[in-house]
Amino acid sequence: MTEPLIFEKSRSGRRAFAQAPRETVDTSIPSEFLRDDVPLMPEVSEMQVVRHYTRLSQQNFSIDTQFYPLGSCTMKYNPRACNAVAMLPGFAGRHPLGPVSHGQGFLSCMYDLQEMLKAVTGMMGVSLTPMAGAQGEFAGVAMIRAYHTARGDHERTEIIVPDAAHGTNPATAVMCGCTVRELPTAADGDIDVDALQAIVGPNTAGIMLTNPSTLGVFERRIMEVAEIVHAAGGLLYYDGANLNAILGKVRPGDMGFDVIHMNLHKTFSTPHGGGGPGSGAIGVGERLLPFMPVPIVGKTGEGDDAWYDWLTEKDLPQTIGQLSAFMGNSGVLLRAYVYMRMVGKEGMRRIAEFATLNANYIQARLRAAGFELAYPERRATHEFIVTLKKEAKTLDLTAMDVAKALLDYGYHAPTTYFPLLVPECLLIEPTETETQDILDRFCDAMIAIIESARSGESRHKEAPFSLPVRRLDDVKAARNLDLAYKVPAE
Amino acid sequence: MPFIPHTDDDVRDMLKTIGADSISDLFDEIPGELLIDELVGVPDALSEMEVMRLMRARAEKDGAPLCFIGAGAYEHHIPTAVWDIATRGEFYSSYTPYQAEASQGTLQVIYEYQTMITSLTGLDASNASLYDGASALAEASLMAVRANRKSKSKRILLASGVNATYQKVAAAIAGAQGLVFDRLPLSIENGTTELAALGDAGEAPVAVVIQQPSFFGTLEQMDAITNWAHEQGALVIAIVNPTSLAVLKSPRQWGDAGADIACGEGQPLGVPLSSGGPYFGFLSCKQKFVRQMPGRIVGRTTDLDGKMGYTLTLQAREQHIRRSKATSNICTNQGLMVTAATIYMSLLGAKGLARVAQASHAKTVSLVSALTSIDGVDALFSGAYFHEAAIRLSKPVGPVLQQLSAQNILGGYDLSAHYPELANALLVCATETKTDADIETYADALRQILASQD
Numbered sequence: 001m002t003e004p005l006i007f008e009k010s011r012s013g014r015r016a017f018a019q020a021p022r023e024t025v026d027t028s029i030p031s032e033f034l035r036d037d038v039p040l041m042p043e044v045s046e047m048q049v050v051r052h053y054t055r056l057s058q059q060n061f062s063i064d065t066q067f068y069p070l071g072s073c074t075m076k077y078n079p080r081a082c083n084a085v086a087m088l089p090g091f092a093g094r095h096p097l098g099p100v101s102h103g104q105g106f107l108s109c110m111y112d113l114q115e116m117l118k119a120v121t122g123m124m125g126v127s128l129t130p131m132a133g134a135q136g137e138f139a140g141v142a143m144i145r146a147y148h149t150a151r152g153d154h155e156r157t158e159i160i161v162p163d164a165a166h167g168t169n170p171a172t173a174v175m176c177g178c179t180v181r182e183l184p185t186a187a188d189g190d191i192d193v194d195a196l197q198a199i200v201g202p203n204t205a206g207i208m209l210t211n212p213s214t215l216g217v218f219e220r221r222i223m224e225v226a227e228i229v230h231a232a233g234g235l236l237y238y239d240g241a242n243l244n245a246i247l248g249k250v251r252p253g254d255m256g257f258d259v260i261h262m263n264l265h266k267t268f269s270t271p272h273g274g275g276g277p278g279s280g281a282i283g284v285g286e287r288l289l290p291f292m293p294v295p296i297v298g299k300t301g302e303g304d305d306a307w308y309d310w311l312t313e314k315d316l317p318q319t320i321g322q323l324s325a326f327m328g329n330s331g332v333l334l335r336a337y338v339y340m341r342m343v344g345k346e347g348m349r350r351i352a353e354f355a356t357l358n359a360n361y362i363q364a365r366l367r368a369a370g371f372e373l374a375y376p377e378r379r380a381t382h383e384f385i386v387t388l389k390k391e392a393k394t395l396d397l398t399a400m401d402v403a404k405a406l407l408d409y410g411y412h413a414p415t416t417y418f419p420l421l422v423p424e425c426l427l428i429e430p431t432e433t434e435t436q437d438i439l440d441r442f443c444d445a446m447i448a449i450i451e452s453a454r455s456g457e458s459r460h461k462e463a464p465f466s467l468p469v470r471r472l473d474d475v476k477a478a479r480n481l482d483l484a485y486k487v488p489a490e
Numbered sequence: 491m492p493f494i495p496h497t498d499d500d501v502r503d504m505l506k507t508i509g510a511d512s513i514s515d516l517f518d519e520i521p522g523e524l525l526i527d528e529l530v531g532v533p534d535a536l537s538e539m540e541v542m543r544l545m546r547a548r549a550e551k552d553g554a555p556l557c558f559i560g561a562g563a564y565e566h567h568i569p570t571a572v573w574d575i576a577t578r579g580e581f582y583s584s585y586t587p588y589q590a591e592a593s594q595g596t597l598q599v600i601y602e603y604q605t606m607i608t609s610l611t612g613l614d615a616s617n618a619s620l621y622d623g624a625s626a627l628a629e630a631s632l633m634a635v636r637a638n639r640k641s642k643s644k645r646i647l648l649a650s651g652v653n654a655t656y657q658k659v660a661a662a663i664a665g666a667q668g669l670v671f672d673r674l675p676l677s678i679e680n681g682t683t684e685l686a687a688l689g690d691a692g693e694a695p696v697a698v699v700i701q702q703p704s705f706f707g708t709l710e711q712m713d714a715i716t717n718w719a720h721e722q723g724a725l726v727i728a729i730v731n732p733t734s735l736a737v738l739k740s741p742r743q744w745g746d747a748g749a750d751i752a753c754g755e756g757q758p759l760g761v762p763l764s765s766g767g768p769y770f771g772f773l774s775c776k777q778k779f780v781r782q783m784p785g786r787i788v789g790r791t792t793d794l795d796g797k798m799g800y801t802l803t804l805q806a807r808e809q810h811i812r813r814s815k816a817t818s819n820i821c822t823n824q825g826l827m828v829t830a831a832t833i834y835m836s837l838l839g840a841k842g843l844a845r846v847a848q849a850s851h852a853k854t855v856s857l858v859s860a861l862t863s864i865d866g867v868d869a870l871f872s873g874a875y876f877h878e879a880a881i882r883l884s885k886p887v888g889p890v891l892q893q894l895s896a897q898n899i900l901g902g903y904d905l906s907a908h909y910p911e912l913a914n915a916l917l918v919c920a921t922e923t924k925t926d927a928d929i930e931t932y933a934d935a936l937r938q939i940l941a942s943q944d
Binding site for chain 1: 492493494495496500501503504505507508509510513516517518519520521524525526528529530531532533534535536537538541542544545546547548549550551552553554555557559561562563565567569571573574575577578579580581582583584585586587589590591592593594595596598599601602604605606608609610612614615616618619621622623624625653655656658659661662663666667668709713735736737738739740743755762763764765766767768769770780786787788789790791792793794795797798799800801803804806808809810811812813814815816818819820821822823824825826827829832833835836837838839840841842843845846848849851852855874876891892895900903922
């Protein structure tokens, strides 16, 4: 069932009166500043609004309703308590510019969160302000640049990025005024260390790595990579997209990384919210401490004498600056804090262990059923890649077809066509919060889809069939742009 | 084991299928010297009950003061239905709508949101949102450089009333690509941009930014500045408060040709103050610049059966396709906040939103009138304002604010701390949430503080 637009339910003169304040007649705003047209918003009752958006919500897949094996996205369960805490009146109602005397509760949570993230990553400083992973990346590369510039090392403008990297890595490097050097991957899925040796040099600002990589394998020669880059005068950036895989087992700081961003909306289970808000806190080693984005929460005194306050550019004169109007996505940070407190020290390790167990289990079952793995000799980390390059040729079954056919089974599609270097790939990440029987049913669905194609069936070319819409015409969407509703002429 | 469902039998069975003896074996590709035995510095787990107890105590510590601070974040009544619906699991726990068929709910919400934003700004197109108002200015500035092909400049000229923090953030984000942000002088009398200074504004900028209402709450001469900017070959970027647009001229109506890009902070549309985030930035533009917009955009199209549906479009601009040549590195929007804002705007409608705007204006007029009736308090600027105004105290602002906060009143934003030329100046704000009694409470407290001898 498609749902009409809210505008199509509007009747002139009908309003949700209870929701608006009483009419005010007085206005001292001169007419030259006032608009004479009425913006297009619906005139609908409260019940119509509730029904409309409830129905729309039902047209979504979500973690609360479906298994979401979306590689590199860590779609784990979002505990309800985290939201309840963030919505407590004392937190939700706090003005960002309110005095610290009316913010000790909030600030103490932020300080504790900084400390816990330092512990988990093995870094020396944490700033919570970046509002998403991509902004965390921006902060990281900007700090690397600021570090070199402060040393008078102005020629270091090249950022090395593996060919398997997330698209935000090269886009970020360019936003920071750097140029991108692409690094090839070796046949075993590790980065090509010889190629790295050949491209580092006096222009190297740093390297951006994800470990485990986006190929779903652990970068085994990471210590060697760190040595090569450091010896050449560059710094190492850790993209935290896959931190869930090593939580409590390995710390990026111990691997030699100088800076890391974490996706709190992945590893620490804050909601994805249909595409945000994210939260991309960063951690740094000693060399980058002076350059962290502000504000940061500082603490003096202990116990009953503890006092929390903002650290600003006065305290960090070399900071790369402020990246949001206030303090990043504070409400998301509170949710992450609550999650970490409920999981605790031992729970962190278990996250990595059971996320890895679940991924290896699906990998083993799919391998046994004849699916081709991109890196069959390697352990899966918390995710792994299946490639359908053979099936695409012999059965006309593409990664896209499998993705869409899975939707009809009630499973969200894995990540498709990423990383770009594996043809017809599905990147599968189950997370630790799924039960074995869901994993089994997902594997059964994957097997049923490939079996159906092997039997000569071609229904998968047109899937999905059971969703509110079928495959959409993306070409038409881009060619005949329709980005906003217009009231039809009478 | 919170949130992990495996039984011991499950684990044994799964390991058998994998062909491993233990879970630790699954980590055997990681060099042994990197593995740690224990996470030092993370406390033991708390139960939900324990965590709720701890967090309630901390939230109560921050209290519920009577707040007259605005300065970019505004307290408005949020109808209960807004977050009741927005936090439904199907919105709260869904991913970016890459799989359009499985995300029609989120996609249609964004399409409705884009419609409402374009109608508020009067412009043709809107994206699916950015992080916040400040980063939206950074992105709008970078967009203007791409869009204004006639200009070779990377100079962005800000009207005097542009939020100083926005300028800092924009410089931090866009500075690396060579953008320079300069500011026009402030008329100390009006609290708006000194129009006489326009003739002497230096190198022709690539874009001129006008914030309306200004950071000081005042209303800029947007027509004159817009026309002047266009004569210089510059694009005009409007920073606007979405609530105010229910009553104030839309950016499309500024000057002869209208602003080219409009952006701002979406928080007033149903998003809690929450210490500064998550909020959302909105961005809207004329049709001819749509391909230069950063961020997600949703379009309406049809499916295989010819049925109407929604999908992410113009993705060729974005980082996951273009990589180093993308319009921005931005990946997410602020989906959940946009969902809340769309529900908020639907509940209020244009007339309800206009009532919020008018009531906020009227309350601020009452507040200014109550405060300026006190000996030692004057209005700082002459001229019109929306729902925020600057006043001058007879004493330094900092200590006065401290004494007010001791009485649980947050008296406003200390302008003198950030604008040395505005000595003893305080920016105050009232919205529809303030009653006459609240205003009186504030005025009484301030009267006593100013009358006391210390």
